[in-house]
Amino acid sequence: MNKILSNYIKYKFIFNNNIKHSSYLYQKVFRSIYGYTQNVTKKDKQVYQYYRKGVIDDLPYLRPGKNCLILSLNTEHKLINFFNTGKSTTHNFKERGEYSIDYTIDKIEINDIEIINCLENYITNYNIISVNGKNNKLINELDLIINEKDYFSKYKKANKDNLINKLNFIISIDWFIKCKNSSEFIIDFYNKINKVKEIFNIVKDVSNNPEINIKDTDEVNTITSENKASKDNVDNISSK
Numbered sequence: 001m002n003k004i005l006s007n008y009i010k011y012k013f014i015f016n017n018n019i020k021h022s023s024y025l026y027q028k029v030f031r032s033i034y035g036y037t038q039n040v041t042k043k044d045k046q047v048y049q050y051y052r053k054g055v056i057d058d059l060p061y062l063r064p065g066k067n068c069l070i071l072s073l074n075t076e077h078k079l080i081n082f083f084n085t086g087k088s089t090t091h092n093f094k095e096r097g098e099y100s101i102d103y104t105i106d107k108i109e110i111n112d113i114e115i116i117n118c119l120e121n122y123i124t125n126y127n128i129i130s131v132n133g134k135n136n137k138l139i140n141e142l143d144l145i146i147n148e149k150d151y152f153s154k155y156k157k158a159n160k161d162n163l164i165n166k167l168n169f170i171i172s173i174d175w176f177i178k179c180k181n182s183s184e185f186i187i188d189f190y191n192k193i194n195k196v197k198e199i200f201n202i203v204k205d206v207s208n209n210p211e212i213n214i215k216d217t218d219e220v221n222t223i224t225s226e227n228k229a230s231k232d233n234v235d236n237i238s239s240k
Contacts, residue, residue, distance in 0.1 A: 002112040003109035006108055009070070009103060011101055013029060033079070035052060051127070052089075060115075074174060123186070131151070131154045131159050
């Protein structure tokens with residue numbers, strides 16, 4: 001069993017006017033860290049659910065106890081910024097002077113098994129807005145891109161760039177780097193990321209060549225291989 005160096009963050013909110021932990025304000029500040037689902041009743045009496053992202057929503061983390069969490073190295077910046085400014089994606093508390101916060105950051109070694117399990121849960125539950133504008137699990141989105149030609153053809157440059165940026169961030173996380181070969185699930189996820197990048201690059205390359213008519217991604221792979229082989233032959237002839 002290996003140990004992975006991580007950040008152990010302990011925090012304490014200090015509210016003005018002796019606000020209790022059960023108060024709505026306390027709950028709002030606390031939920032701003034982890035995210036929450038809000039039920040909204042509209043005029044038609046229908047109840048709609050909206051998910052409000054938390055500060056660390058896009059990060060894998062462990063919660064070993066109350067008012068503390070463990071993050072991968074070099075991912076703590078968003079949380080510390082929230083502690084210092086009070087600004088999150090859903091609220092801005094600090095300007096109101098409603099609370100102050102004490103926090104500490106220490107280094108801690110965590111068993112890799114814990115981190116692997118954390119990463120698997122993180123990947124499984126990672127939500128994105130799909131190219132259709134709907135909520136979707138990231139891993140399901142990758143499957144659609146890989147397996148359905150009509151679906152990935154909907155991806156415009158901005159959609160591709162946004163998705164690739166998210167994927168590149170995930171695979172740059174220190175925990176992911178250290179554990180990417182440690183479970184079949186994570187390996188499969190990493191392979192899907194590479195396949196999606198390959199598909200996006202192929203479509204981009206071929207779209208810049210009007211002489212090529214794409215029928216499917218397998219044909220694109222064949223064309224790419226043939227082009228490479230032809231280039232190698234020319235290089236060999238030139239060298240002679």
